[in-house]
Amino acid sequence: MRLHAPSRRELLLGSGTLFAWMHIPKLARAEGRDPRFLTIILRGALDGLATVAPVGDPDWLTLRGENALTLDGKTPASKLDDFFALNPAMPNLHAMFAAKEAIVVHASATPYRDRSHFDGQDLLESGLPQPGVSESGWLNRALAGLTPAGRVDPRGSRVFAVGPVTPLVVRGPAPVLSWSPQRVMPASEDTVQRLLALYRDRDAKLASVLEDNSKLAPGTVQPGTMQRPGAAGPGQVRAYFSEAAGTAAKFLAQPDGPRVGALALDGWDTHFNEGIAQGRLSQLLGALDEALSAIKTNMGPAWRETVVALATEFGRTARINGTDGTDHGTATVALLVGGALKGGRVIADWPGLKPAALYQDRDLKPTTDLRAVLKGVLRDHLRADEKALALSVFPGSEAVKPMAGLVASA
């Protein structure tokens, strides 16, 4: 029994659940193509500067100090071009970039300019220009605008079902089915840490039990090294990300499988002990990297017709905060991977890192609208109608032109 009718604010994407559209886009089909498109929402706000570091920016070292990824040092970042380098935890993404199968769009952001996760995620998924009531998401509205060339797999309901919860990004008029990994991901270390902090303040007994369970003492916690029975250690996160993403790819790869899907991989809110080169973020990025690799492997020959778009609600502060982490920020990276891309490029209208160049003297300034990236992919890969993209998929985005040239076939 529901308490009241669900509103857009109630919708929440189950981490690791794949939502998919069981049709083939007709226009792309008519061109002899059979495109696959997967959207991965990274909830929690990914630190774009720690993922793809502007090592060529003269202010980079000043900004992040010893937390700045560089091309030398103990864990050197992997060079992407003369200016940017990739977090060393992502060798598979680096190889895709070298093979022209990956694009980084840096200093990008949704139109959202506040710093609430919940509103930011709503806006990322709804595709609206500001937080507001929406009953549907941009991906679904894009699908609704595509003429389907028939349902792909009449037996799809064997594995895909109407999801108990439809996340906002795929909610709307187009019918969407879902599949969840059997494995349940245990609560993250980050969640445990937050609870520990609360318990230490409020309930000594609960704190001591949780500490005992976690086999750690106050003040000695090294996030990323903590283990607790049943907790999501780095290995489990890797396994879960890979299973979710890899299975999604298996479905999309099948000749009679779905062609368009969405899933979420959570856990990017790195307020303290971020562990950019070694530690928590490094492990998460490593897990994501393996997930991308699993997608490529499982896509098989369909990989060359694939685009995967990875987006997060906003970025993090440009500077490191007082607890070796970063707080909620603004611009970040969007990642595109897939064999259908004209890849091997970092696309950025780089705003610079001098204090005056930062957004509110705090965050990386957004210079590219994430909607331009998504509109470019939807138009050129799936053949979504450009007018519909401006009016109904991303309402009020007429001024944000689809980014051209992302996809090789376009």
Added chain:
Amino acid sequence: MTTSGGLSSGKAAAALGLHRFGFGPRADTIETIAADPRGALLADLERPNAGQLQAPNLMSSAEAAREVFEFRAERRAEQKLATRQQKQAAMSGEAEAASQMTKLPGADGGAPAQKVPLPQQIILSEAKARFDLAGSAEIGLVERLVWFWSNHFCISADKDAAMVGAYEREAIRPHVLGRFADLLQAVESHPEMLLYLDNVLSMGADSVAGINRDKGLNENLARETLELHTLGVRGGYSQADVTNFAKVLTGWTWLQPGEPVHGGEFIFMKRLHEPGDQFVLGKSYADSGVDQGRAVLRDLARHPATAQHIAEKLARHFVADEPPPALVHKLAKVFLDSDGNLRQVARTLVTAEESWAAPRQKLKPPAEWIAGVIRLTGAQDEIPIGRIMNAQMALGAPLWRPPAPNGYPDNEAAWIDGIARRIDIAAEFAGRAARADPLESLENGLGPLASAQTRETVARAESRGQALTLLAMAPEFLRR
């Protein structure tokens, strides 16, 4: 009248009342009952059919016992037939034929191995109906009482899975607001209890069947009735009382479920009954067949030790691990004065000043906490009953499967080590939940009970899912 917050009404009292006496708030229940929280709890006790579970699709215990008996018999026959045909095929050298599954005549074409076995189907339906009530109840006080009595008079699906759910509906629910004496009679004569505590095996050594089979007493039911269900372990009974009461109860059994019409029903079988009068607790009970046992139960129900035992357990469950003695005294007195009127006892429980003044220290037991989380997330429809049952199992409290006849423990020490596991379950349910703004959930679920630190922790979460997880795991939500 004052409470811990110095309030007898208002949102703080409403939230406290909902957590302590119900399954926790839903959407706007704090607001709804804030004007008169005690009145709302009292009204819950007066609802028509309070405690009843209306579910026409569920079988009676006897029907379930017969159906499961038939199901098992058919399965055995199928297996036997398959083995027989494999042997035949092997003898005639036809390997191919040996690999073909053979169906019973008249069986449909479906592969039985892939279907959910009937006993499990029954439990799932029963569990769903039960959990739906907890999730949808406005307050849930009467449901909490059902769960309390179900644990007090526990049985186990490990012994018999077919009737566990029906047992609760038939023996517990009709009497949770009635007389304790009637509850006791219904429970101790229910086939599920007779099976669970082995009374179906017991027979008087001097009964006809006992003499013929050279068999005798099984004291299990008699002992646990005295020790756990009524007087309590220090209730002043002796081994002789146990033995004699066991003799009294011989013949209380069930009709084998293979019997097509009344199989699975309670029956008093004189052939098993120890003849003669019996002394129990200093009183002689004439051999009046089944009425001999009924008479002992009547006296046990109104025994002062029973009143004390029940009062302590109720106060411990609802209020505190170390319940206020004044509250226990009040409850025991009402129990005795009203001849075990459980509605009056419940009224006293929810109006006594001590019930409200106790600090919110009681750790919610696993299943109650799960129900509270689901009410908090509003995700009842989104979470399959199988996941809820798995969660109860993961927390060490599988539904209707306590490890021993004393039921699940009711104190913090027993459950607090499971806190780390609760985080995973909270995260799973939060992830499956479609739910409003976490800050709205916080207002709805805790309201004024939320500390500043909890508010801040929830507000700073990295996602709605994490926010809900943290809220469900906040000390104010874990404790009541």
